[in-house]
Amino acid sequence: MIDALVIGGGFYGVAIACYLVRQRGLDRVRLVEREAGLLTRASFHNQARIHNGYHYPRSYVTAYRSRINFPRFVADFPSAIRSDFVKLYAVARRNSKVNAQQFARFCSEIGAPLTPAPGEYSKLFDANLIEAVFLTQEYAFDAADLKSWAKHELSACAVEVTTGCEVRACHPTGDGTTVEINATDGEGSDSEAVTARYVFNCTYSGLNRLGGAFTPVDTRLKHEITEMGLVEMPSVLRGLSITVLDGPFFSAMPFPARGLHSLSHVRYTPHLYWQDEAGEDPYARLDRYAKEPRVDRMIRDAARYVPSLAEATVRDSLFEVKTVLAKNERDDGQPILLEKSKTLPGFYSILGGKMDNVYDIMGFLDDEIIQ
Ligand SMILES: Cc1cc2nc3c(=O)[nH]c(=O)nc-3n(C[C@H](O)[C@H](O)[C@H](O)COP(=O)(O)OP(=O)(O)OC[C@H]3O[C@@H](n4cnc5c(N)ncnc54)[C@H](O)[C@@H]3O)c2cc1C
CATH class of the missing domain: 3.30.9.10 (D-Amino Acid Oxidase, subunit A, domain 2)
Structure with missing residues (x-):
């Protein structure tokens, strides 16, 4: 059993995988991405704005959180700014x-x-x-710079990265969750099963598309x-x-x-x-x-x-x-989703409306027992 498996290699999946190693001290972390490369979907195809609150006059909380997260993002990704x-x-x-x-x-x-x-x-x-x-x-x-960051940071954190493969189903196994990994364009006969104590579903638009015991x-x-x-x-x-x-x-x-x-x-x-x-x-x-x-x-x-x-x-x-x-x-706000699965042990689904909301997710994960 590995410590953690992250599904999705966008900005969130990469940041969470590295957070688990650097901040939470996990050793064996793996990341699976269905595309051929990292940060190719929403984390690349967006307006590249580092929000600082102005955009949300109808959502005070979102604006205020942007003000808090803005300096942190700028400090953490100097070469991308x-x-x-x-x-x-x-x-x-x-x-x-x-x-x-x-x-x-x-x-x-x-x-x-x-x-x-x-x-x-x-x-x-x-x-x-x-x-x-x-x-x-x-x-x-610069989203291209963030792509390079992702590659280097995952390597520095010794996260095992598998691209071109997708997670199709998840099942409970003792204290952990087993995920079935298939080549994205494969039929499913050659699937690999990996059991992890923690699984983080960072698949954004694909969040609800997992099968098995996932609800x-x-x-x-x-x-x-x-x-x-x-x-x-x-x-x-x-x-x-x-x-x-x-x-x-x-x-x-x-x-x-x-x-x-x-x-x-x-x-x-x-x-x-x-x-x-x-x-x-x-x-x-x-x-x-x-x-x-x-x-x-x-x-x-x-x-x-x-x-x-x-x-x-x-x-x-x-x-x-x-x-x-x-x-x-109605309010044009962009908050976050962090839900712990009721059917799969140690399984979290995560979605952030903006890039900088990743810090809000990490703030919530800080309070979770992850060992
Ligand atoms: C048009 C647009 C404009 C935006 N403008 C801004 C902006 O200016 N500023 C800002 O901060 N935010 C903006 N955003 C929001 C921002 O892009 C997202 O909040 C952020 O990219 C989410 O990151 P993510 O890693 O969750 O998603 P993604 O980058 O989409 O990553 C999810 C990854 O999961 C992979 N995946 C999905 N299913 C599976 C599976 N079953 N197995 C394995 N891998 C899987 C996908 O291939 C993908 O790479 C914008 C978004 C859009 C679409």
Whole structure:
């Protein structure tokens, strides 16, 4: 029996595996990832924003936790951090769920630095549609750098890594759980059984897709097929990030892993969504989905607010499944799920709405008996 097995080699799986070795002193830890490499799914296909609270004026707890986690993430991943751009948040005059005064008060309450943007930046916005523009403190991360970190950190922690294989079923075995591991594209006849005292299900969109004695988590999940455009910004916008709050607007952030900007739009980024109860494999659904890009529409709408965005050149679109807690539909919050299995000994399911929430998960695990 090994000490722990982590299912899923995204940012969470890697961070948790290394936490178990470094913080909890476990010796024999193994990680299994169904893709050919680590951090290829949501942990790569996201907007690369290191949240610092600004994004969540309707979810004080999420914003506040981001403020706590931001400096920790920045300190832990120095080589992945990109801060050399101007970070602008703008408040729309119409259809916004907050006005500029409310946004400024909210930032003051969570202690997030906020100053009115100088004219050279505010003049980039259409003053008929934008009430106020602010300078903020928010960074981006380089997902390619995090991939290298994952490889080195797992090796430094002597975690045994198996890629190209997936866990399909789990069964209770004495004090531990036995997982069946198969080649991702295999039939199942050549499965390997591994028993671990602790199993951490860090499979994000795949969280409820395990078989055997595994029972779905109690928390309701919602899946979305999302599109983020990757664009080359016109020179006047190249050194900027721009987020327009708080409603059917958009956000453009540097995407260091590709040397481009990502563009997301509240109306066009989510292509379709479904409740997890539907019992469908989210990865299979994404594979089947036609993936007709809407990035042109994102640009067209965003350019109403920032006219020079019309000059952006489309380079690509990243499609991914985003999995969120159904209860956050209204407040836009991004909290965490940590559930201990009722049927499988030492088995935990974990999901974090943002990269930095991994520290909240570790905070909860600190209180668990793991030996
Ligand atoms: C469009 C989009 C934009 C986002 N923007 C941001 C942002 O700007 N900032 C931010 O902080 N967060 C953002 N997020 C959220 C962030 O990406 C996630 O919180 C984070 O990546 C979750 O990490 P993870 O390791 O749980 O998931 P993943 O990286 O998806 O890892 C899960 C892994 O499990 C593997 N897996 C699944 N099933 C199995 C199985 N049965 N056996 C073995 N392996 C399995 C998958 O292949 C995958 O590699 C965004 C997400 C999306 C989709």
